[in-house]
Amino acid sequence: MLACYQRVYCIIACLLGVLITGCGDDGGTSPTDTAPPATISNLTVQTITQTTATLTWTAPGDDGTSGQAASYDLRYSPVLGAAFQWDQAIQATGEPSPHAAxxxxxxxxxxxxxxxxxxxxxKAADEKQNWSGLSNLAQAHAPAGGVVCAVEPTALIFGQVNLGSTADLSFSITNNGTGTLSGSVSESCSLFSIVSGSGAYALATGQSQTVTVRYAPTEAGN
Incomplete structure (x- = not known):
C-alpha cells in the first residue's frame, strides 16, 4: 500500500510540474491603437448672432464610428471657404467632452x-491622440449690429367666425438685434381690436412682446 501511495504522489507532482511550467509568459504584446475617430462630416451652424454661433455635429467613435472619442479641437476664422487654414485659425476653448458615437x-x-x-x-481625437481628419467646413455670416425686428407669425388667419362670436389670435414682436427696438401697436380696422399688448413698447436685445388681436365680424362675409 505504501508503494501505491508513493506512485500517486509522484503522478500528482508531475502534473503540478506540467501546470506550473505551462503558466509562464507567452511573450506576446498588446496591439497598438492606431485607429483614429471617424472624420466629422455634418458640422452645422445652427444659429448665429452678432457675437455668438451655435454649432452642432454627430459624435464619432474612438475607432472610426464605434466607441467614444476622447476630445475635440474646434477652430474658426473670419474668412470663407478656401481661405480657411486650420493652423492659423482661432482655437475655441471649453469644447464639450465627446459623447458616445x-x-x-x-x-x-x-x-x-x-x-x-x-x-x-x-477634429476629434482618441485617448492615444490619434486625430481624425478635418471636418467639413461650416460657414455663416454674423449679422450687422442694430435693432432687428422679428414678427412671428407674420399673418393671423382667423378662418370662419360666426356673427356674434369672436376669435383671438396672438403674434410676438422680438428684438433680435442690438440696441433698443421701440414702436407702438394699434388697430386700424373696426373689425379688429387689441386685447393685450397695445400702445408703445421698448424692447432690449432678446426681449419680446406678445400682442393679442380679437376679430369680431359684424356682418356675413366680413
Whole structure:
C-alpha cells in the first residue's frame, strides 16, 4: 500500500510540474491603437448672432464610428471657404467632452464680430491622440449690429367666425438685434381690436412682446 501511495504522489507532482511550467509568459504584446475617430462630416451652424454661433455635429467613435472619442479641437476664422487654414485659425476653448458615437454634440462660440463672415471646422481625437481628419467646413455670416425686428407669425388667419362670436389670435414682436427696438401697436380696422399688448413698447436685445388681436365680424362675409 505504501508503494501505491508513493506512485500517486509522484503522478500528482508531475502534473503540478506540467501546470506550473505551462503558466509562464507567452511573450506576446498588446496591439497598438492606431485607429483614429471617424472624420466629422455634418458640422452645422445652427444659429448665429452678432457675437455668438451655435454649432452642432454627430459624435464619432474612438475607432472610426464605434466607441467614444476622447476630445475635440474646434477652430474658426473670419474668412470663407478656401481661405480657411486650420493652423492659423482661432482655437475655441471649453469644447464639450465627446459623447458616445452617434450622439448629437452642441457647442456655442462667443466673442464673434458683427457683420463678419466665419468658417468653422472640428477634429476629434482618441485617448492615444490619434486625430481624425478635418471636418467639413461650416460657414455663416454674423449679422450687422442694430435693432432687428422679428414678427412671428407674420399673418393671423382667423378662418370662419360666426356673427356674434369672436376669435383671438396672438403674434410676438422680438428684438433680435442690438440696441433698443421701440414702436407702438394699434388697430386700424373696426373689425379688429387689441386685447393685450397695445400702445408703445421698448424692447432690449432678446426681449419680446406678445400682442393679442380679437376679430369680431359684424356682418356675413366680413
Amino acid at each position: 452617434g450622439s448629437q454634440e452642441t457647442f456655442i462660440i462667443n466673442g464673434l464680430t458683427a457683420d463678419t463672415d466665419y468658417t468653422f471646422a472640428v
